[in-house]
Amino acid sequence: MAYRVTLIPGDGTGPEIMKTVREVVDATGVKIDWEIQEAGADVAEKYGTPLPPAVLESVRRNKVAIKGPITTPIGTGFRSVNVALRKELDLYVCLRPCKSYKGVRSKYQDIDLVVVRENTEDLYAGIEWPVGAPESKEVIRLSQNRIREDSAISIKPISRTGSRRIVKFAFDYAVKNGRRKVTAVTKANIMKCTDGLFFDAAREVAKSYEGKIEYEERLIDNMCMQLVQKPELYDVIVLPNLYGDILSDLCAGLVGGLGVAPGANYGDGLAVFEAIHGSAPKYTGQNKVNPSACLLSAMMMLEYLGETAAARRMEQAIAEIFAEGRSVTYDMKPHRDDPTAVGTSQMGQAIIAGMNRAAAAPAAGKKA
Numbered sequence: 001m002a003y004r005v006t007l008i009p010g011d012g013t014g015p016e017i018m019k020t021v022r023e024v025v026d027a028t029g030v031k032i033d034w035e036i037q038e039a040g041a042d043v044a045e046k047y048g049t050p051l052p053p054a055v056l057e058s059v060r061r062n063k064v065a066i067k068g069p070i071t072t073p074i075g076t077g078f079r080s081v082n083v084a085l086r087k088e089l090d091l092y093v094c095l096r097p098c099k100s101y102k103g104v105r106s107k108y109q110d111i112d113l114v115v116v117r118e119n120t121e122d123l124y125a126g127i128e129w130p131v132g133a134p135e136s137k138e139v140i141r142l143s144q145n146r147i148r149e150d151s152a153i154s155i156k157p158i159s160r161t162g163s164r165r166i167v168k169f170a171f172d173y174a175v176k177n178g179r180r181k182v183t184a185v186t187k188a189n190i191m192k193c194t195d196g197l198f199f200d201a202a203r204e205v206a207k208s209y210e211g212k213i214e215y216e217e218r219l220i221d222n223m224c225m226q227l228v229q230k231p232e233l234y235d236v237i238v239l240p241n242l243y244g245d246i247l248s249d250l251c252a253g254l255v256g257g258l259g260v261a262p263g264a265n266y267g268d269g270l271a272v273f274e275a276i277h278g279s280a281p282k283y284t285g286q287n288k289v290n291p292s293a294c295l296l297s298a299m300m301m302l303e304y305l306g307e308t309a310a311a312r313r314m315e316q317a318i319a320e321i322f323a324e325g326r327s328v329t330y331d332m333k334p335h336r337d338d339p340t341a342v343g344t345s346q347m348g349q350a351i352i353a354g355m356n357r358a359a360a361a362p363a364a365g366k367k368a
């Protein structure tokens with residue numbers, strides 16, 4: 001039976017990337033019944049919102065979705081579809097594996113880190129007030145005037161529930177994926193209440209994994225330096241929202257940048273797969289950008305669906321294309337204006353050809 005998956009093409013370069021993603025996933029032989037749902041600035045006029053209710057209903061119904069990047073228009077009053085989707089569906093985990101592939105230019109080799117970022121709380125909760133708002137004045141009064149009068153205020157909520165469930169996800173992920181260690185990261189020496197609570201919750205959760213998974217703590221500033229100096233010391237890293245956002249870009253940088261950094265958002269029984277990068281609007285319609293990050297996100301989706309063999313076949317074909325360095329987009333060439341760079345769809349076709357060759361090889365071997 002086919003899996004039913006919601007596919008949100010997104011906007012900017014999203015639709016051309018997601019067309020390639022669909023072709024490559026279909027070529028693995030896994031039967032997927034794609035339910036296309038439009039979201040983003042292009043549909044906002046028609047539906048009065050960039051995130052029509054049908055999109056949310058589709059994800060809730062199918063439980064699995066894959067999404068192209070979506071532009072957040074500046075100054076329209078529409079909030080980010082990406083943030084709204086995570087909030088509406090309570091996708092509290094943002095999982096970002098950062099793995100080195102041969103042929104991807106980077107200062108480091110053999111990196112294999114996983115960043116687990118809390119996705120719903122912290123300074124991203126969207127609770128903030130401008131200078132002079134009654135709420136800002138009230139917080140300033142409560143602070144006994146330790147806050148300057150001309151301050152804008154953002155609130156940083158960190159809950160025991162939110163912290164426990166993200167740390168538990170990190171440990172369960174470590175167990176399931178044969179990882180050895182979970183590192184919790186905050187700035188608890190300064191934010192004793194909020195970040196202190198995150199560490200308290202993490203220690204409590206860690207107790208149930210004693211003897212199975214190692215647990216340690218780091219402060220975010222020190223962690224940034226350590227990751228640049230000795231990334232091999234780390235394995236699974238779990239963080240509150242803001243530190244997680246920043247650190248996952250740092251880790252993407254360790255393995256070659258946004259073009260190859262996949263991601264997944266998980267809630268209870270729901271999963272939405274998407275790359276870290278945005279809609280790269282200046283390249284829209286040019287068949288130019290790298291589909292790899294979205295393809296690797298699709299590979300994570302196949303793993304989530306239990307199609308591990310298909311996921312490995314796809315990863316192997318992608319890795320071979322990277323290592324060969326021929327049928328890759330401009331950003332993976334030594335020089336960005338390299339005339340041998342191929343387009344988004346050609347890179348996808350080369351990956352499909354690689355999977356087909358691999359599938360044919362054992363059969364040919366048997367005949368011989």
Ligand code: NAD
Pocket residue numbers: 068069070071072073082258259274275276277278279280281283288289290291293331
């Ligand atoms: P971006 O990721 O779109 O682009 C940053 C840089 O990386 C640009 O130079 C771009 O050309 C390049 N780039 C991005 N993806 C690439 C790819 N696949 N292949 C090759 N090069 C690539 O970030 P931005 O310009 O800050 O954001 C553009 C829009 O995307 C904004 O509206 C932003 O809000 C939105 N955005 C969406 C998501 C999402 O949908 N999850 C994530 C980030 C940004």
